[in-house]
Amino acid sequence: xxxxxxxxxxxxxxxxxxxxxxxxxxxxxxxxxxxxxxxxxxxxxxxxxxxxxxxxxxxxxxxxxxxxxxxxxxxxxxxxxxxxxxxxxxxxxxxxxxxxxxxxxxxxxxxxx
Amino acid sequence: xxxxxxxxxxxxxxxxxxxxxxxxxxxxxxxxxxxxxxxxxxxxxxxxxxxxxxxxxxxxxxxxxxxxxxxxxxxxxxxxxxxxxxxxxxxxxxxxxxxxxxxxxxxxxxxxxxxxxxxxxxxxxxxxxxxxxxxxxxxxxxxxxxxxxxxxxxxxxxxxxxxxxxxxxxxxxxxxx
Numbered sequence: 001x002x003x004x005x006x007x008x009x010x011x012x013x014x015x016x017x018x019x020x021x022x023x024x025x026x027x028x029x030x031x032x033x034x035x036x037x038x039x040x041x042x043x044x045x046x047x048x049x050x051x052x053x054x055x056x057x058x059x060x061x062x063x064x065x066x067x068x069x070x071x072x073x074x075x076x077x078x079x080x081x082x083x084x085x086x087x088x089x090x091x092x093x094x095x096x097x098x099x100x101x102x103x104x105x106x107x108x109x110x111x112x113x
Numbered sequence: 114x115x116x117x118x119x120x121x122x123x124x125x126x127x128x129x130x131x132x133x134x135x136x137x138x139x140x141x142x143x144x145x146x147x148x149x150x151x152x153x154x155x156x157x158x159x160x161x162x163x164x165x166x167x168x169x170x171x172x173x174x175x176x177x178x179x180x181x182x183x184x185x186x187x188x189x190x191x192x193x194x195x196x197x198x199x200x201x202x203x204x205x206x207x208x209x210x211x212x213x214x215x216x217x218x219x220x221x222x223x224x225x226x227x228x229x230x231x232x233x234x235x236x237x238x239x240x241x242x243x244x245x246x247x248x249x250x251x252x253x254x255x256x257x258x259x260x261x262x263x264x265x266x267x268x269x270x271x272x273x274x275x276x277x278x279x280x281x282x283x284x285x286x287x288x289x290x
Contacts, residue, residue, distance in 0.1 A: 014156075018156040021156075022154050022156070025154070026152070030152070031152075034252070036252050039252065039254040040254060040256075042254075043254045043255075043256040044256060044258075047256055047257060047258040048258055050258075051258050051259075051260050054260065055260055062259070062260060062261040062262070062266065062287050063259060063260040063261070064240060064257065064259045064261070064285050064287070065257060065258050065259065065260075066242060066255070066256070066257035066283075067254075067255070067256050067257065068244065068253065068254070068255045069253065069254045070246075070251060070252075070253040070254075071251040071252045071253065072251075073249055073250065073251040074249060075246060075247040075248070075249040075251045076209060076211055076214065076246065076247045077244065077245070077246040077247070077253075078214040078215055078217070078218045078244065078245045078246070079218065079242070079243070079244045079245075080215075080218035080219045080221070080222045080242075080243050081222060081240065081241060081242045081243065082219075082222040082223055082225075082226045082241050083226075083238070083239065083240045083241070084226055084229075084230060084238060084239040084240075085238040085239070085240070086238070090238070093156070094156070095154060095155070095156050096154065096155045096156075097152060097153070097154040097155075098152060098153055098154075099152035099153075107242065109240050109285070111238050111240075111287050111289075113289075113290050
């Protein structure tokens with residue numbers, strides 16, 4: 001029983017993380033249209049907000065958060081990632097968000113300590 | 114709109130002792146969509162088949178190694194060279210094409226991971242991220258932040274461009290305490 005609880009607290013919970021990501025993205029770029037001059041600041045704020053919310057979870061994890069913001073103009077984009085880690089303790093989550101003028105992809109990798 | 118979404122597909126491959134991960138086969142993806150006003154968000158993650166079948170991770174007590182830090186650090190110039198080498202050799206003279214790019218991103222990330230592992234730096238976990246996109250005059254920003262131990266953990270990245278496509282590869286190396 002104790003071990004189960006220990007696992008609950010130290011596992012990478014995708015639902016929780018994805019909720020955090022969605023909230024951060026909405027808060028940072030919610031109803032905005034793509035603007036080249038502001039995109040730098042937007043991606044920084046998305047990522048930093050995600051990171052600060054993740055650290056508030058208080059889990060023994062190191063986090064890597066990546067954000068891609070692209071203008072919508074019909075171009076194709078492929079993203080792949082591969083990781084060399086411990087499958088039972090580490091995890092990742094990707095969230096794709098879009099509005100009328102841009103796409104935003106956020107990737108979170110959590111590596112257990 | 115759904116065509117564009119299909120173009121922006123994301124694959125993830127994890128090394129597992131039992132499971133020979135093979136790209137899009139044998140991988141169960143889980144997606145949930147939510148809508149708010151004029152934006153749509155989709156969540157996807159690969160549910161590794163062997164993941165939850167394992168016994169709940171027993172609280173493993175390891176013996177003290179009395180090791181304060183890594184004995185050998187990741188040589189960033191060497192990793193950047195690997196990235197440059199792999200991206201250039203795979204993408205030089207290529208045209209962007211949907212299907213081909215999907216396979217290429219997976220292949221490139223696997224190759225990079227294998228070569229970084231060959232550097233034989235113990236106790237480091239590796240995360241490799243590869244983006245290949247079409248150049249059509251659109252604007253894009255890729256950024257990342259990490260919550261880690263800045264003294265031991267590091268990253269390297271390289272971007273490549275030719276007349277029709279661009280490729281960005283990033284490697285994060287995280288020390289396993």
